[in-house]
Amino acid sequence: xxxxxxxxxxxxxxxxxxxxxxxxxxxxxxxxxxxxxxxxxxxxxxxxxxxxxxxxxxxxxxxxxxxxxxxxxxxxxxxxxxxxxxxxxxxxxxxxxxxxxxxxxxxxxxxxxxxxxxxxxxxxxxxxxxxxxxxxxxxxxxxxxxxxxxxxxxxxxxxxxxxxxxxxxxxxxxxxxxxxxxxxxxxxxxxxxxxxxxxxxxxxxxxxxxxxxxxxxxxxxxxxxxxxxxxxxxxxxxxxxxxxxxxxxxxxxxxxxxxxxxxxxxxxxxxxxxxxxxxxxxxxxxxxxxxxxxxxxxxxxxxxxxxxxxxxxxxxxxxxxxxxxxxxxxxxxxxxxxxxxxxxxxxxxxxxxxxxxxxxxxxxxxxxxxxxxxxxxxxxxxxxxxxxxxxxxxx
Numbered sequence: 001x002x003x004x005x006x007x008x009x010x011x012x013x014x015x016x017x018x019x020x021x022x023x024x025x026x027x028x029x030x031x032x033x034x035x036x037x038x039x040x041x042x043x044x045x046x047x048x049x050x051x052x053x054x055x056x057x058x059x060x061x062x063x064x065x066x067x068x069x070x071x072x073x074x075x076x077x078x079x080x081x082x083x084x085x086x087x088x089x090x091x092x093x094x095x096x097x098x099x100x101x102x103x104x105x106x107x108x109x110x111x112x113x114x115x116x117x118x119x120x121x122x123x124x125x126x127x128x129x130x131x132x133x134x135x136x137x138x139x140x141x142x143x144x145x146x147x148x149x150x151x152x153x154x155x156x157x158x159x160x161x162x163x164x165x166x167x168x169x170x171x172x173x174x175x176x177x178x179x180x181x182x183x184x185x186x187x188x189x190x191x192x193x194x195x196x197x198x199x200x201x202x203x204x205x206x207x208x209x210x211x212x213x214x215x216x217x218x219x220x221x222x223x224x225x226x227x228x229x230x231x232x233x234x235x236x237x238x239x240x241x242x243x244x245x246x247x248x249x250x251x252x253x254x255x256x257x258x259x260x261x262x263x264x265x266x267x268x269x270x271x272x273x274x275x276x277x278x279x280x281x282x283x284x285x286x287x288x289x290x291x292x293x294x295x296x297x298x299x300x301x302x303x304x305x306x307x308x309x310x311x312x313x314x315x316x317x318x319x320x321x322x323x324x325x326x327x328x329x330x331x332x333x334x335x336x337x338x339x340x341x342x343x344x345x346x347x348x349x350x351x352x353x354x355x356x357x358x359x360x361x362x363x364x365x366x367x368x369x370x371x372x373x374x375x376x377x378x379x380x381x382x383x384x385x386x387x388x389x390x391x392x393x394x395x
Contacts, residue, residue, distance in 0.1 A: 029327025049248030065210030084109035087212035091154030137187035320372020
C-alpha cells in the first residue's frame, strides 16, 4: 500500500490518455452488463410463461391476419378451454414519441385467461359495458396523467386501420399486476374491445379486421404438444394455414425476428472486450516507454525487478478496477429505463425492477480486472527483464 501514491501519481501524469483508456474500459463493461441483463430478462420471461396458454398465428408471419371463422373450430378441439382474439392495433396517442403498445382483444375471454392482470371489479364492469372503453396499465396512467373517464384518441400506424381516422376511447379501467406473477405483466400496455375495431372498419372498402392471433387456454399443459398439432392439422388444407406455439415460444419468436440475439450480443461483447484489451495494453506500453529513465533510476536505488514489475501491473489493475466499478454503476442505473422502450417492454414484461444480477456483476468486474492485469503484464515483464544500462540509453 505504501507504493499506491506512486502508482496513482503516474496514472495522473498523462490524464488525457488515462481518461480515454478508462472511458473505453467503462464502455466495454457497460455494454456487456446491459447486453447480458437483457438476455437474462428474455430468458426469464420465456421461462415464466404460462404453459397452459398457446398462441395460434398465421403460418407465414404474425403480420398476417387469420379468418374470424377459425375461432369456433379451435374452440371445438378437445383440450381447449377458452379462445380469445388478440390483435395489434398500433395506435399512436398525440405523437409517435407518445406511443405505447395497444391491442384489440375479446375482452371477457382474454382477461379470463390472463388473471395476472388485476383490474378493479367496478372498473372492469364499466369497461365491458362501454364499446369505446379502454383498459390501460398503471405505468401508462402515471406517465400521461390519465384518470378514469378521460377521453383520448389514437390513430393506428397500420394503413388498414386508418380508413376511418383516429378512434375515440374512454379510459374505463387501470390494471396493475398480481404480485405473485408480476414478472408476466407489463404495466405499459393498453387494451380495448376487438368488436369496436371490427365494427369501425368492416364497411371500409377493402378492409378486413381479422384476428392477429388466437390466444388459447388449455385444460392440461402436459397435452400442449398434442393440442398444438391438432389445431394446425385442422387448417392444414385451408388457404390460410396456422402455426401454434406455446406462449414462451411465441414471445421468444419476437426476439428471433432479428436473428440469433444471444449469439450476436455475446459476439459483440467479446469483440469489444478484446479491442479494449489491445487499447489498454498499448496505453500501458506507452507509459512504460516514457518512464524508461525513471525505471532505471528505481532499479539503481535498489528497487528489485519484481517490485518494478508489480508496480506496473498495479497500474493496469487500478485502471481495471476503476473502469469496472464505473461501468457496472452506469449499467445498473440504465437498465431500469429499458422498460420505457415499447418493443422491449412488450417482450420482457414487467421490467420496472430490472437490475444487473450479482452473477453478471461478478463476471464483468472480473473481466475488467483481467483486462487491466493482462494489459499491464507485457510491459511490466519487459521492465522486469530490462537492464539498467539499456534503459538509460535514449530510445
